[in-house]
Amino acid sequence: MENLERSLAEHPFLKDLSSEHVKLLVGCAKNVRYAAGEILLREGEDESQFFLIRQGTIAMEAYRPGKTPVCVETLGAGDVLGVSWVLEDDGVRAGMASTLDARARESVLAFVLDGECLRKKMSADDKLGHALSRQLLSSVYQRLARLRLQSLDVYG
Amino acid sequence: MVELWTPPPGERAHTMVPRMLRVDRVIRELPDIVTLVLDSAPMGGFRFGPGQFNMLYLFGTGEVPISISGNPVEPGDLVHTIRAVGQVTRPMCQVKRGDMLGVRGPFGTEWPMDDARGKDLLIVAGGLGLAPLRPAIYHALHHRSAYGRVIVLYGTRAPDSILFEDELHTWRGRFDCEVDITVDRAPTDFRGHVGVVPALLDRFSFDPDRTVAMVCGPEIMMRFTARALTKKGLPREAIWLSVERSMKCGMGVCGHCQFGPTFACKDGPVMRYDHIFRLLDIREI
Numbered sequence: 001m002e003n004l005e006r007s008l009a010e011h012p013f014l015k016d017l018s019s020e021h022v023k024l025l026v027g028c029a030k031n032v033r034y035a036a037g038e039i040l041l042r043e044g045e046d047e048s049q050f051f052l053i054r055q056g057t058i059a060m061e062a063y064r065p066g067k068t069p070v071c072v073e074t075l076g077a078g079d080v081l082g083v084s085w086v087l088e089d090d091g092v093r094a095g096m097a098s099t100l101d102a103r104a105r106e107s108v109l110a111f112v113l114d115g116e117c118l119r120k121k122m123s124a125d126d127k128l129g130h131a132l133s134r135q136l137l138s139s140v141y142q143r144l145a146r147l148r149l150q151s152l153d154v155y156g
Numbered sequence: 157m158v159e160l161w162t163p164p165p166g167e168r169a170h171t172m173v174p175r176m177l178r179v180d181r182v183i184r185e186l187p188d189i190v191t192l193v194l195d196s197a198p199m200g201g202f203r204f205g206p207g208q209f210n211m212l213y214l215f216g217t218g219e220v221p222i223s224i225s226g227n228p229v230e231p232g233d234l235v236h237t238i239r240a241v242g243q244v245t246r247p248m249c250q251v252k253r254g255d256m257l258g259v260r261g262p263f264g265t266e267w268p269m270d271d272a273r274g275k276d277l278l279i280v281a282g283g284l285g286l287a288p289l290r291p292a293i294y295h296a297l298h299h300r301s302a303y304g305r306v307i308v309l310y311g312t313r314a315p316d317s318i319l320f321e322d323e324l325h326t327w328r329g330r331f332d333c334e335v336d337i338t339v340d341r342a343p344t345d346f347r348g349h350v351g352v353v354p355a356l357l358d359r360f361s362f363d364p365d366r367t368v369a370m371v372c373g374p375e376i377m378m379r380f381t382a383r384a385l386t387k388k389g390l391p392r393e394a395i396w397l398s399v400e401r402s403m404k405c406g407m408g409v410c411g412h413c414q415f416g417p418t419f420a421c422k423d424g425p426v427m428r429y430d431h432i433f434r435l436l437d438i439r440e441i
């Protein structure tokens with residue numbers, strides 16, 4: 001448990017959290033490995049889990065009927081995957097299912113945190129809730145900025 | 157060591173009058189990008205610094221500024237890599253072996269290869285921006301012991317638009333050069349990164365106190381990359397960009413390439429980020 005706590009604390013997404021808060025998250029987390037080709041999250045699936053990627057590359061792929069599948073983004077160590085778990089399991093979240101397949105391109109090591117468990121801890125501890133929400137917003141904003149730049153087709 | 161030809165002191169003729177050079181080889185890099193190798197051996201070679209450009213004249217059509225993309229330590233070949241995009245560059249990309257081109261230059265500032273000695277080099281290129289950086293990479297690899305780590309990060313649109321792909325593989329295969337590539341989108345069998353160049357920076361750790369970054373690509377890519385580098389702790393003084401504007405005379409006379417208080421042809425194209433970061437945010441420039 002102590003090792004899991006230490007490893008969690010080293011992940012860039014959690015590095016600004018206090019050690020007390022990281023300790024609280026340990027009960028929601030497990031250490032997992034995905035083999036190359038395995039799907040972590042499939043298009044249309046509920047994002048009930050939160051992935052903190054530690055090692056390896058994940059391809060975010062879109063499947064288009066009658067056309068070649070396309071990879072629109074790759075994620076790697078330090079990135080996170082699946083964020084709509086932060087919302088309650090109601091109509092709003094149902095409309096925010098995964099929009100792409102997340103496939104392990106090679107062996108992937110990650111922490112998987114249960115969304116419901118995280119939500120309960122965030123509700124019970126306002127400071128933890130604030131800290132995690134801030135990190136999530138920062139992460140989502142950075143991804144959005146990158147995808148906006150990517151959509152510009154700047155290379156001409 | 158090869159002694160290169162240099163203009164006699166005080167002579168500026170070659171900045172005003174094109175020298176005629178024969179096309180020795182035409183290399184089709186990509187459907188819209190061609191590398192022209194001009195034979196400069198008859199004049200004893202063509203000395204230039206990494207980052208400089210020439211004005212290439214296709215007679216009857218016009219003259220355009222093109223960065224030199226060849227090896228500064230190989231004096232016989234004068235190499236330019238050109239995208240067929242405008243009224244001059246489209247026919248220029250159609251020239252054949254034996255055709256003649258007019259050359260004025262070299263013009264402009266150089267990548268800071270001397271100032272960067274003893275430091276790590278972070279070379280970040282986007283699209284055709286790899287061409288003006290290739291001489292800096294050649295220089296660094298030729299004088300390998302003069303530098304610390306040599307990191308080349310390259311971003312482009314798709315796997316089928318990777319410029320100098322064979323050389324990127326060769327550099328990546330060396331034990332003393334780190335190379336990584338990212339594309340905007342790719343088929344699922346592509347093994348590289350998919351995403352923007354600034355995202356690629358997060359995959360690499362570097363020491364901000366001993367790193368010099370050289371960045372060349374579309375201006376928007378350079379802006380975002382420079383900001384990402386400063387966010388990672390690199391001082392603006394250690395970041396160099398190659399600024400592209402509409403160069404005409406190449407000598408800072410005509411004013412076409414005015415960039416705030418500077419001329420891109422004379423004070424650039426290679427400029428230090430702390431000198432220009434405010435200018436890059438002024439939309440009217």
